[in-house]
Amino acid sequence: MFDTVLVANRGEIALRVMRACKELGLRTVAIYSEADRHAPHVAYADAAYLVGPASAAQSYLNIERIIEVARESGAGAVHPGYGFLAENPSFARAVTLAGLVFIGPPAEVMERMGGKVAARREAKAAGVPVVPGTLYPIGTLEELRACAHEYGYPIAIKAVAGGGGRGFRVVFEEGELRQAFESARREAELGFGNADVYVEKYLTDPRHIEIQVLADAHGNVIHLGERECSVQRRHQKLIEESPSPVMTPELRKRMGEAAVRLATQVGYVSAGTLEFIYQDGEFYFLEMNTRIQVEHTVTEMVTGVDLVKAQLRIARGERLWLTQHDIVMRGHAIECRINAEDPASNFRPSLGTLVEYSEPYGFGVRVDSGVHKGYTIPQHYDSLIAKLICWGDDRAEAIARMRRALTDYRIVGVAHTIPFHLLTMSHPVFQEGKATINFIPHHLADQLGALSQGFLSPVSAAAVSSGPARIFEVEVNGRLFTVRVAEAETRAERTERRTRQASDRAAHRALHPIADGVASALQGTISAVLVSPGQEVEAGQVVFVIEAMKMENEIAAPRKGVIGEVRVQVGQAVEPGTVLATYRAAGEVAA
Template structure:
């Protein structure tokens, strides 16, 4: 039995694992990059070690450095969390070769399920339903048209090594085949080092439902029920529920059996998640995530099973402490992801310093966070910084508790997804549970969201207002003041302009200059000098906080100058393209 665990991750999942280790009586070792020196996970761990500069490639993705620190610290095991190297078979092997315990499935299972093409083959042999698709990777956009001739549009183009919404594009017609193929391949290469793509029939209005599985190293396996992850943007989940509003006991039994069969097909021996698309009461295998899932807390809330601790116990060689028939589900749980994104501006990234932070509490409320007060949400990593989890007797009770908790949650200094979650609680299809993966595309325009606060504590823009507390005759009043606060405590009539950018996909143009809406890296330039462009045409692709955004020109004209190139880092406001 190991006594110390190195947590090869950061943020809220590192905090979650460190706490699990402490409850098990295990010492924990945190790692941090330059920007994370004062992060919460470094303060909570028993030890913390610097592993390199801020870029993930030089720190959290540096296998050699992570193994070196594990050995130097005396850790006996490594927990990868999710993201970064969590589904890296190479990392799992390196940990094992160093004489350490990998808290996760064996490398061969990671490889088998990491390749979407290979995993589809395995699932078909195991009798798990799969959507129509190609058995081998395809090499050109022509293959998209040929596949569509047999199965029809739309066609999903997926990176074989993809996951988490990366390396995924949809061709809704022949004119989109080339762009979809190129994007999926490019993202597969950029995020996973593998540009191979395959094709699937795209289901237009499915629900995204996943099954939590747990398998030990003694041949025991069970599932812990489902999570509905259908509310997502660009295949990035935002809201998760357990149980699913659309699930029947009969379907849960069938999907659970299919998920266990999927895990057994690769000799799985850890905690993991099998994801399905569900449409017209039929379900189809999507992928398997060979790690702990972001949304695992809602399953913990309704089953009473600590998934992170279970994964650690399995790695020590312990058998599962429960059988399938002993698992029961009580109540309803919902998780919402707090991202540093502005939903009113197309969920544009909004990293920066959180100047005020206060979590909700009370019965049935849980917060897993990378913060416990004001702190930094770095632009270099995923925008997720906290998760709000609520539990109630039933869905109605959980929704009421979510409304109350969202009203108590306070985050200032950056834009967050809080306004989106507050808004959907007034939207009928969400309240009724009648939604699909198309929810945001279909309903976003009708949601009434509060505006994002100005960044860094700056005065808000005209019309947004600022909250103040005023005491009159011993009674406390909370009021909103509009306009700029003067040094005399009054409010002037002139408000400063809202800061430029904010991450909107449509960049502002000053005298024909299309500027970067946020700090990031240019992935690709889509136009050339002398080219004629139409209004709202994309001119380049910008990556910020692990998300790609198309930067569009607000006006038609001729491209007079291209000021950037692929791989170039830019700041908000930097000129990208000049259109005359």
């Protein structure tokens, strides 16, 4: 039906799709922005086309340009990956109208299930339990306040058009309503091009469990068991595993049947995921991801089913070659998301160049990545560097293997989440399978601040001793040692090293500015200014919001005082250390 697939995405998921395509004998086409000109997915594809500048909106979200490239490249199908346009029905429809195959569900099904409130209505119609909440978007603060009074605090404000924790805010009291409402709408518009939000009653300590489904175009639907994704920050997943430690055969049967029933009702086609929360023995439908998910890997590891190849085969019109009886879960798999974020600073995005990068290997270890040594992490996209997946005969072995693999992983140049993952793998609550969505705030909050990584570029052995080297074997007291002896660095190399060290010290000072004011701790774009000259602020009060790596990051006042000058405005790009506002000196009066 088609022999060439355009992958409308970037990074590790673009590579993942391309590898599956090549195993099926399909030609691959990559798209890239100016920021990704030298990215691995560009080099791996059979052909690659520039679609725009670094901005996602002008490149990976440019539907017209992507369709143009598909036609120009001879692609017969388009795979959207996840994120960007993956759950955009307008894109799916545009692909189909262009005479191409969209590798995913039809636009009409996506509209029924991609919008969160629409999906809730479908779930109720299918007899699947849902969390109490609205079935239509909330448009005003007054409507939000009424919902809060009806359901009681806490409530969750969620983006209608997307997931991944973006456009998601939890409100515990009335005084937080306005800021949470405005922030959720702003982030939803930024991430999905749709500012609509809805409201749910917020369950205080649930587990997050999801069911993977596969469906063909002939009415056949099966589920492939569950994944647990309870370890989260900012309502975004950090660790996923399959099977869930809390799952029983009876619960899996009930949840699986509910997922299949809902997917069948809407005529779903392709791979999809139905997300649930589980608390006090009951589960509730949250939403459906009408695409492949980041964490699909753990399901693949325990079932042996290649979900991306399944998507491609279904898109070619094949009938589902598996029955529910064929799905057997074997062993245990865990995925850790290796993000360019600093866990010691509330998982603040970290930009920079990967000075050193080395992935772990070994039996039961899988790494899906889209970076390499020397790769510069861009601010325009998600912070994901790679996904580390480990499989074991049982959960204890999977955890032990993951701890070994995390220790073997080498990343230098940016802050990353490996120290957090090592801390989690060693924590008794996680090891006992008792983690809920509050695992980080309840069990790790006091320990994260101590996770120092020293992520600025070190003086490596290669920099200090880069001349010709000789290897000697030396025996000391009966023990054999291998010794490498290299020439000292040249004057030019020494100058280069000192220049780099000076640059690193400057970068470190930028992260910890000495100016008496409010400074940015990261590179990004100002998305909200919440303070004005002459305004009195308290220590810890949020005064600016900066968007970086598709996330909003709050910048708080470092001390109590009166704001003197506000130096930035919405839409302005800032660097680490940029002074956003100053404090008024004692005795200083307004101009």
